[in-house]
Amino acid sequence: MATDEYKPLRRIADAFDSLARTVNSTVPIEAVHFSDACSRVSVLFGCLGIAFKFAEMDYVSKVEDLKAAAKSIPTLQNMLELDIKSNCVRQGGSHSRNLLRVKRGIDMVKVLFEEIVAADGNSLKDPASVAYSKVFAPHHGWAIRKAVAAGMYALPSKSQLLKKLNEDEESARIEMQKYITSSGHVIQHVEELFISRELGIDW
Ligand code: 1PZ
Structure with missing residues (x-):
């Protein structure tokens, strides 16, 4: 069996x-x-087409910020506590703020997968629209919501996506499902880090 097969969904x-x-x-x-x-x-962004370039740039830059921070800050709770001490939790570009945005990104993928698994058709537009409206739309202004709605028409079909991910219906x-659960x-856990410190998660 080829263990070096390209299986990005499995890697995620x-x-x-x-x-x-x-x-x-307890660690x-x-x-x-x-x-x-x-x-x-x-x-996944690369599989969804050019329309999501802007989302990709924003998401990747925030993940890169967390990666860089991780070189000197061992845990996510340490990250929050340092920002609390410096009184910059909600400040643009803070690790805490980026963590909350990245958490929404992985949540959007979770809802997207839930919707794909539950749907019968070959369209990604409905699953993606539901995921976006549940997770990000409440936090985005009118202009971004309009741009995302337009981008939804440029999504590939589900079968095209599975092909790019090198999966069939069953394996996908x-x-x-594995991703949804984990x-x-x-x-x-990430939400509890914020809630237990009374930082809120709706900003
Ligand atoms: C298949 C479905 C794909 C749909 C993907 C739609 C994703 C939403 C697109 C949002 C465009 C991002 C515009 C930038 C928004 C920023 O203003 C905010 C706040 O950032 P801050 O002020 O704190 O710097 N950024 C975000 O809300 C994070 C957006 C990350 C998008 C990740 C989506 C992950 C979904 C992956 C699906 C492949």
Whole structure:
């Protein structure tokens, strides 16, 4: 069996699976581990076409910020606590703020996969629109929401996406389900880091 086969969906699901296992223990979540898993998600943008270039640039730059921070800050909770001390949690470009945005990115992918797994058709437009409206739309202004709505028409079909990911219906369903479960634990953990420090997650 070729172990070096190109299987990006599997790599994403495995990264979150491994991360979710550490979340379930009492050990705090490592910033390096988290940001590495989040950076694997970026490959999906390349499969969704040019329309999502802007989203890609924003997401990748925020993940890169967390990766760079992880070189000197061991855990996500350390990151939040440092920002609390410096009184810059909500400041543009802060690690805490970027963490909240990246958390939404992985949440959007989770809802997208849930919708794809539940849908019968070959369209990505409805699954992607639902995911966007649940996760990001409440936090985005009118102009961005309009641009995203326009971009939805340029999405490939589900079968085109699966082909680019080198998966068939059955294998994709398994990997998406794995990601849905494991990212759910990770997302909940990150939200609790904010909520337990009364930082809120709706900004
Ligand atoms: C298949 C469906 C694909 C749809 C992807 C739609 C993604 C939403 C596009 C949003 C455009 C991003 C514009 C930048 C928004 C920024 O203003 C905010 C706030 O940033 P800050 O002020 O803190 O610097 N950034 C965000 O909300 C993060 C956006 C990340 C988008 C990641 C989407 C992940 C989905 C992956 C699907 C492949």
